[in-house]
Amino acid sequence: MIMLLFVDNLTNVDFSYLHTERGMLGETWLASASLEGALDEQGMVCDFGDVKRLLRHFLDKELDHCLLVPTLAPNLTIEQQDDYISLTWAYGTDKQLSCKSPAQAIALIETTEITPESVATWCIAQLKQHFADSIARLDISFADETIDGAFYHYSHGLKKHAGNCQRIAHGHRSRINIWLDGAKATHLEADWAKRWEDIYLGSDEDLVKSDQHLHFEYVSAQGPFELSMPKSQCYMINTDTTVEWLAQHIANTLAQENPGKTVRVQAFEGLHKGAIAEAKT
Structure with a gap:
């Protein structure tokens, strides 16, 4: 049979x-x-x-x-x-x-x-x-995961990670949820999804050269990695690009843009996992 x-x-x-x-x-x-x-x-x-x-x-x-x-x-x-x-x-x-x-x-x-x-x-x-x-x-x-709301595609590398996240060019398709003073802010979710549409998230300490392209280099446990990306498709932050830091970066940025309001961000890293951060100025 x-x-x-x-x-x-x-x-x-x-x-x-x-x-x-x-x-x-x-x-x-x-x-x-x-x-x-x-x-x-x-x-x-x-x-x-x-x-x-x-x-x-x-x-x-x-x-x-x-x-x-x-x-x-x-x-x-x-x-x-x-x-x-x-x-x-x-x-x-x-x-x-x-x-x-x-x-x-x-x-x-x-x-x-x-x-x-x-x-x-x-x-x-x-x-x-x-x-x-x-x-x-x-x-x-x-x-694909079915996502009703906002999401973005981002690539990154985590050189300090002991596993395969250390690879300089891997990424995720991730949803994002944002609240202002406890109210769902779908307009901010859509705005952030646009900011990080098809983006490479780079860490300041990995940047070795900047011209029309941003050039990244680091050595991790698996060996040396190099990447050159058009500047227009990169977004830099001053920390590593773990989902914990990304959630906090978004929350801090939105708190600056929305003074006096409490910002809560739920940032996903791919499917069913991520981090939640809050900020207020």
Whole structure:
């Protein structure tokens, strides 16, 4: 008997990717999977626990907190030497960015464009070898979180982080909630989403050069990282860019812009996690 096994909302992946018109975008996708195959002697297609462990490990290692690069796209130059990858990407009408980092921080996807469908196709091709011959078909799908209100795409790097957040070009698609004196301020949420639309959030101490581009460098546990971004797509803060500091930065900025009012900010970092900060001047 052939049966379909499915795992909805298996996990989520936070990453950045290169977009033909918009540049480098932070993104968050929900991953789901299904497998079609014959039942074994236990009456299973395969063990749920094994499937979830294998798929989560693959997605965590190959996509999560990486920069996804469409290797077949035009206007892209990639060089790999030893365990490091350097790339230059021309996009839009006249913009360009460049990045150099350890190879483990960059996912080279053989496609012309990063989409949920193209990344799913790539993942399936990589994963097929890990499943038994009894599995006739593997499907993976990615979807955005449904967000009714304001949200932004941001990329950043946290050099002090012990895990993969230290990578200089990873990101999130994040919602934001703001209250003024206890009242929901949807106009401020929309305004802040516009301020941080397709943005790179940089820390002052990582900036090594400023001209038409902002040039960032740091060395973390995984190695040296470099990134050059158009100044128009960067937003600088004087702390690290953890979600805790980002929430406080937004609250402090809005408190200055709205004197006498108590500002409360709930800033998300991807899906179902984040920080809350308050400020008043």
